[in-house]
Amino acid sequence: MRYLGILRLLNKDVKSITPITSSFATYQSDKWDYATEKKSFRLTCPKHFNFARDVIDKWAHTEKFGRSGGNPALWWVNDKGRELKWSFQEVSHQSKLVANVLLGPCRLHPTDIVIVMLPRVPQWWAINVAAIRAGVILSPGTTLLRPGDIKYRVNASGAKCLITNADCADSVDEVAADCPSLETKVIVGEEGKRPGWLNYEELTRRSTDNIQCINSLSTDPMTVFFTSGTTGSPKMTEHTHSSYGLGHIITAKYFLNLSRKSILWNLSDTGWAKCAWSSLFAPWIAGATVFVQDAPKFDPIRTLQTLASNPITHFCTPPTAVRFMIKEKLHNYKFPALFHCVSAGEPVNPEMLKEWTEGTGLNLYEGYGQTETTFVCGSYPSIEQRPGSMGKAAPGYDVEIVDDEGTVLPRGQEGNIGIRCKPVWPVGLFTRYIDDEARMQSVLRGDYYLTGDKATMDDEGYVWFMGRNDDVILTSGYRIGPFEVESALIEHPAVLESAVVSSPDKLRGEVVKAFVILTEAFRNADTEALTFELQEHTKRVTAPYKYPRKIEFVDSLPKTVSGKIRRVELRNKEWRREKPN
The missing domain is CATH 3.40.50.980 (Rossmann fold)
Known part of the structure; x- marks a missing residue:
């Protein structure tokens, strides 16, 4: 059945939240039509809402009277063989x-x-x-x-x-x-x-x-x-x-395609918004099971074995993990329960999509969103798959390509991915940047919130990602700001100045690269040993995932007249030099 209209469900009475849970209990996740949903879907909020009371406790009440469908809410295992299941x-x-x-x-x-x-x-x-x-x-x-x-x-x-x-x-x-x-x-x-x-x-x-x-x-x-x-x-x-507790209804239905019978495994780290997306709010709105494997690090072989040996129906992973898994001869594994696979966090390479489908027999659907949003745009079973495209805007969001002032651009012209926030602020969009009104105003232009990503949109509404509008680096599912890495590097006595940008990588899509000007005392140092030393230093000073996998020692850095480093020039140099497979 088609998902019930949210306007009818979410009125002033908190008790009206109950149909959210009952509708997902009968929802058939692969039977929705994109055009119909995009036109009819509306998401509004009651005056009061609390995810713990209005979702978790409602599902608990359903279980109490034997209408739960039998699957647990949380299914946790670790690398020592321990297992725990919570209703x-x-x-x-x-x-x-x-x-x-x-x-x-x-x-x-x-x-x-x-x-x-x-x-x-x-x-x-x-x-x-x-x-x-x-x-x-x-x-x-x-x-x-x-x-x-x-x-x-x-x-x-x-x-x-x-x-x-x-x-x-x-x-x-x-x-x-x-x-x-x-x-x-x-x-x-x-x-x-x-x-x-x-x-x-x-x-x-x-x-x-x-x-x-x-x-x-x-x-x-x-x-x-x-x-x-x-x-x-x-x-x-x-x-x-409301923005997460209700807004992830969009994520649950349109990105993850969940129902009460689903068992979802999401690989995201608990420190990131993507874990809140796909390991908490979206699956539990749908009453689905959250499968968790607590392991110290990602292992592609173990991941494939886990998918093959457990009744996991839905799988959510960053593209980097997929790149490792497709190297492990996917044909050797059978996934009898696996039904829906999605990827998010960074752009998905078309060749990788092809290899995943050929190896598993399943499509890999791409999703786009931010820490500031719920699921915004993606590919769906109900529309044509166009490799290289991010798909179409999710129901509940009005997405356009706009210029720097928020004016909608003609189809096919590159600009900013904009989410319409006037006259109605979308339920899944964040409220503000705390203590940073200047930044908040900088992302609001005209009637749109600017995501900071560049793209084009074709005549049929498909969005084609072009790159970040700023210098954030997307690697292995992480978003890394260059300032943090540069701040760590400058603490080392060998570093006079540095600039950090993304650099193409065949396995990870892109990685952190640092261009470093050395202090006089280290100008004749062994560069191989110094590279390792600077990498280890960065791991100690800031989170290890931020360290530069590539370091190039230079005599100068490109700068503006006012002395600001032109990271864009370095980034363009990197991406013209090599294209990742």
């Missing part, structure tokens, strides 16, 4: 325990910020739902963050609490004294007492699930993501209870 009733229960911990021992109040840095462990999901239930604003961070990154995020956000594990606790302690807002530290998964820290397991054992969910306004802030900056430190992107 929606258990997710609801665990989140209530943790919500009481946040409001009690952690001394948090609604709108306070908690930073959560955890790997793919069940507690991450419980804490996320708990924060929503308590009205506490959660800001996720990858466990790869270094002390300097942690200090910046705590101080920029004013976070009062930080939750992490033993692997990151020492890094937190290293900078905690320089974080005046940080009042409480909670450690997960460690036995015994750690000085200055509360123990998560001990707190939840003593807690109860007797709590009243906050009656949050749809417009109240819910989540803060840090996004990579091009000329400064990472910026804070704010989402409300």
Whole structure:
């Protein structure tokens, strides 16, 4: 059946949220028509909305009366053979325990910020739902963050609490004294007492699930993501209870094609918005199972074995992971349950799409969005697949190619990908960049929000990605701002000046490359040894995934008359020199 009209579902009465869950319980994920949905889909919000109460607890209520379909909400396994399954009733229960911990021992109040840095462990999901239930604003961070990154995020956000594990606790302690807002530290998964820290397991054992969910306004802030900056430190992107809690209805239906019977495996790290997209909000809106494999690093062979040996129906992966997997002779694996495969995070190479389909017998559908949005544009089973294109705008979004002032350009002309935000602000679009009104105004032009990406649109509405309008580097599913890498490099005594840009790579699509001017004392140093030293230095100073895989030593850097480095000139040089296969 076609998805029920959201205008009818989401009115002033919170109880009207119930049809969201009931409609996904019967929704046939491969039976929707693009033209019909694009024309008729509308997404509006009730005055009050809370994902914990209006989605999680509704699914838990459905399970209680035997109408759940049998699949768990969370199916977690790790590399040691341990397995855990939570029903929606258990997710609801665990989140209530943790919500009481946040409001009690952690001394948090609604709108306070908690930073959560955890790997793919069940507690991450419980804490996320708990924060929503308590009205506490959660800001996720990858466990790869270094002390300097942690200090910046705590101080920029004013976070009062930080939750992490033993692997990151020492890094937190290293900078905690320089974080005046940080009042409480909670450690997960460690036995015994750690000085200055509360123990998560001990707190939840003593807690109860007797709590009243906050009656949050749809417009109240819910989540803060840090996004990579091009000329400064990472910026804070704010989402409300509606923009993610309801906005990911678009992601669930049109990108992931989920139903209550789906089992979805998404490879994204918990520190990134894409994990919130496809490992929390979208699948649980649909009542689907979130499959999680907690492993220290990506292994293409193990990933293929997992897909082949488990009843996973939906798979979401960055293109870099696909590039590794297609090198492992996909024909040797059978995927009897796999139904829908999607990729996002960076452009997908047409040849890679072909190899994936030939090896698995399944299409790989591309999705486009940002930390600032839900799913915005993609390819779908119901439209013609045009390799090299990002597909068409998602229902719920009005996407056009516009100039720098927000004027719609003729079809076929390159410009900015713009999302119409006037007269109606789309539900899935973020609220603001916190404490950065100048940047917020810079992305609002005319009636459009400018995504920072360049593209063209053909006469049939297909979008063709051309590249970033700024200097953000998209590699292996990560978004890396050059300023952060340049700031790390300049701390090394060998570096006088540097410029960081993207560079083509046959396996990863693009990687970080640094052009470095050496100080006088290092002009005659062994460049091979110095390259390795600078790479290791960057890994220590900032998150390891940001290190430059390529370093070129130069005598000068191209600059404007005012002295600003022209990264665009270096980037163009790189991409003309070599084209990735």
